[in-house]
Amino acid sequence: MGRLNFLLLIAVLGSGLVLVHSAYEARRLFTEIDRAKVEAARLESDSQRLQAERHAQATNLRVEQVAREKLRMKTITPAVIQTAGDHGVAASGAQR
Numbered sequence: 001m002g003r004l005n006f007l008l009l010i011a012v013l014g015s016g017l018v019l020v021h022s023a024y025e026a027r028r029l030f031t032e033i034d035r036a037k038v039e040a041a042r043l044e045s046d047s048q049r050l051q052a053e054r055h056a057q058a059t060n061l062r063v064e065q066v067a068r069e070k071l072r073m074k075t076i077t078p079a080v081i082q083t084a085g086d087h088g089v090a091a092s093g094a095q096r
Helices: 002-057 060-069 084-095
Strands: none
């Protein structure tokens, strides 16, 4: 009878340890899920912010401003247009 009681005591202690470990793992995984949800919400807000910035940067007015300031582009006028025929005449006139 003493051995049976000892084996039952060992079984109860073992199952208690397994239960405590299981509860600890469940809490750890739950907090990890919460952190992942917070991170997902942060990334979603960053994504929306970046899309809004990209949309603001791609407006026609902004593109024209960048073209004028950084690339030093000018609006096309008839005075600055050169056709392919103009190059041929200028080249043949220079050779004579």
